[in-house]
Amino acid sequence: MRIRHAATALALATAVTVGVTALPATATPAPGALAPAAVPATTAPARPTVQDIVNRLPDAVVAGALVRRDGVGIAAGPVIPDAYFRIGSTTKVFTNTVVLQLAAEHRVDLDAPARRYVPGVLPAAYDRVTVRRLLDHTSGLPRPAATPGPDDGPGWWLRSVTPEETLRRSFAEATGTPPAAGSVQQYNGLNSLVLGLIVERVTGRSFAHELERRIIRPLGLRHTSLPAADDPRIPSPHARVYVRGQDVTEQSPYPWAEGGVISTAADLDRFLTALFRGRLLPPAQQRLVFDIPAVPSAAGNTNCLGTEACFSVGGLMRYELPNHEYVWGKTGSRPGWDNGFFATRDLRHRVVYSLNPTGQGSPLPHIKALVTAALTD
Structure with a gap:
């Protein structure tokens, strides 16, 4: 059964309340944003709490934020904790989980x-790429083809292409020799x-159907969905978000x-x-959720921020806190x-965060600060 959907490759995501716009790129940062308060030279600065970090927003880089730490929501600016947002590559953890369920049912052989x-x-040329190597990003597949961007004219964000x-x-468009699968x-x-297509070919049903049947409905995720390819809307409440002056909310x-x-x-x-x-x-299969392959991280694989692999078969990213404790999760945009x-x-x-970047600088320092504050005792 051939089921077509719209798809492509992007990587991170966030949210705020309906009708609220992201601050313009010229927004003035809050005083002391993400910087410790002045203290006597003989006193070590206290580690900021999640509330401290959120209180310093919005700034020039982040227009609004919501953070849910250990089940309790905190918001910054005109933002509400219940806002919907596009989760971006955090979706990959859902996708890997569905594939691992099919492996548990002996319908997919990971090797x-x-x-x-x-x-x-x-x-x-990719006949040695196994399902497992797709799950843990050791497949050696080429870089994704360029997708429409903000300079491609009005309506670029509504253009859609199929996964195939x-x-x-x-x-x-691939150039050069790909690395050996698994290396x-x-x-x-x-x-x-490819994993989404495997789910569809194996089950004979759409990926969205399997996601709903296997994860969304059993867990009672009443505010989670995978929209149809021709549906650009997002439920309310949500942010009005802009990229280079264009409203890209839908x-x-x-x-x-x-x-x-x-x-x-x-x-x-x-x-x-x-x-x-x-x-x-x-x-x-649960053990595989945290199983990281014993291979190096590719040069330029900035997601891992180091030389060792950091992504598991379950799609999770292992991240080391300043206290050297490992935590697990996923980013998306x-x-x-x-x-x-x-x-x-x-x-x-545990922590869930959602930020609205203004496009003026990277929000990565904000993200690291939030994750560290939320997950450190």
Whole structure:
């Protein structure tokens, strides 16, 4: 059964309340944003709390923010904790979970060539790419083909391409010799597109249907959805978000299994908790949720911020806090949103965040500060 959807490769996401606009790029930063208050030279500065960080927003880089720490919501600026947002690549954890469920049902062999399940999608040169290597980003697939951007004229964010078209273009534009499958980890949204197609070919139903049946409905995620390819809307309340002066609030949901889900902080918190507690997978597959391949991280794989692989078979990113404790989660983005979730392995602490970037600088320091403050005892 051939089911077509819209999809492509993007990477991070966020949210605020309906009718609220992101601050202009010239917004003045709040005094002392993300900087410790002045203290006597003999006194060590106190580590900022989540509330401290949120109180310093909005600033020139982040127009609004919501943070849910251990189930309690905090918001900055004209933002409400219940806002919907496009979760971007955080979707990948949902996608990997569905594939691992199919593996538990013996419908997908993780160590079988992916081409067995999606003939005609991957060129013969990738015949050694297994399903597992798609899950943990060691497939060696090429960089995603360029997608429409803000300079491509009015309505660029509504343009939609199918997963198959994105893959075809990416293989056609590939240059150089790809790394051997399984030799290095390079984060790549194409992996998730192939995984979504595998779900559809194996089940004979749409990826959205399987996501709803296997995760959204069982967990009662009433505010989580994967929109249809021709539906650019987002439920209210939500932000009005802009990129280079263009209102991009209504976007084509073309990232699909790679980054197309819409959700809320409360729903993501429930999903994260259920995943870590083993409610979605039996023990054998649950162990893979935190299993990272013993390979180096590819040069330029800035997602890992180091030389070792950091992405697990379950799609989670392992991140080291300043106190050297590892936490697990995922970041995601769509134009106008930056978001993610992280938790300690034992769920002692967990955090879901959603920011509205202005485009004036990187929100990464804000994200690191929030995750560190939220997950450090």
